[in-house]
Amino acid sequence: MSVPAHIKWTYLPQGDRSLLIRFSDHEVIEQEIGQLCVQAAQALRDSALPGVVDIVPSFNAVVVHHLPGELSQAALQTHIEQVLLHVFSKTANLPTPRIVDIPVCYGQEWGPDLEDLAQLLSVSQERVIQLHSQKPLLVFMVGFAPGAPYMGIHEPELDVPRRATPRTHIAAGSVAIANRQSIIYPNISPGGWHVIGRTPLTLFQPGQTPPTLLGPGDQVRFVPISPEQFQNWPAPT
Structure with missing residues (x-):
């Protein structure tokens, strides 16, 4: 599965109930980064990951809130990685914005x-x-x-x-x-x-x-x- 080279993300745990997925460290708001966050959040919602209770996009990151007893953060991150690799692959069909x-x-x-x-x-x-x-x-x-x-x-x-x-x-x-x-x-x-x-x-x-x-x-x-x-x-x- 091929992901365009300019699309990158990192993970940062926020306690035992939240995982931050960051798409940019820039302070300047960028249209492309905002769209990546929106696409990632929607794909993660659609995937119905076990134990996830809320998914919140922002200007440059997405926070995944989850129950600590369902999955370890390592296992959750593995699931998230699979979803993101698919949604940002060159073959993924992205929805038309409303x-x-x-x-x-x-x-x-x-x-x-x-x-x-x-x-x-x-x-x-x-x-x-x-x-x-x-x-x-x-x-x-x-x-x-x-x-x-x-x-x-x-x-x-x-x-x-x-x-x-x-x-x-x-x-x-x-x-x-x-x-x-x-x-x-x-x-x-x-x-x-x-x-x-x-x-x-x-x-x-x-x-x-x-x-x-x-x-x-x-x-x-x-x-x-x-x-x-x-x-x-x-x-x-």
């Missing part, structure tokens, strides 16, 4: 940082919106709050740091950017990213299956909508 359109009302009360951000970048607000919505973004991981997706990577023109002063209150559905990434706040929370718009969609509904609107590996397309469309958007069922 594309999800996310409507966004940009600026004004829905995106209070859009005007300042445009000035910071020395472009128009319309240009910021164009850059933000011009291409699909990969969902690398679901992060700090239930259903909160980390998406990227934006063009270098949208490379801005986090806000100097975080907010203590950000509205649910707020779409924000920092470090060439976007995030959507699924509920009211504090946050330090630049809020440029808001979606009327609900990202987390615990009573549904799955409870999150977006998951790792999805491709998100931001679609600009008017304030009228936002206000008249149907409520979630």
Whole structure:
């Protein structure tokens, strides 16, 4: 079974219940590494490894959580290695990513940082919106709050740091950017990213299956909508 030479991974035990599979030690977020993590996590889920209770992808690694009594970590690593060798072989059939359109009302009360951000970048607000919505973004991981997706990577023109002063209150559905990434706040929370718009969609509904609107590996397309469309958007069922 042949695996492309540029695809490499290492293992690092995290106590007796978790095994970290690292695909890169770089601090810079890379699209290809994120896709490798997503593919690995999905393949490991599909393989239904004995004793595994959760599999969590991130920007550059995948954590496999397991029960300590089912398999030794050495045996588990052997199973994982077989799965990864298959999924990253030149003959493996990789699934087509799901594309999800996310409507966004940009600026004004829905995106209070859009005007300042445009000035910071020395472009128009319309240009910021164009850059933000011009291409699909990969969902690398679901992060700090239930259903909160980390998406990227934006063009270098949208490379801005986090806000100097975080907010203590950000509205649910707020779409924000920092470090060439976007995030959507699924509920009211504090946050330090630049809020440029808001979606009327609900990202987390615990009573549904799955409870999150977006998951790792999805491709998100931001679609600009008017304030009228936002206000008249149907409520979630």
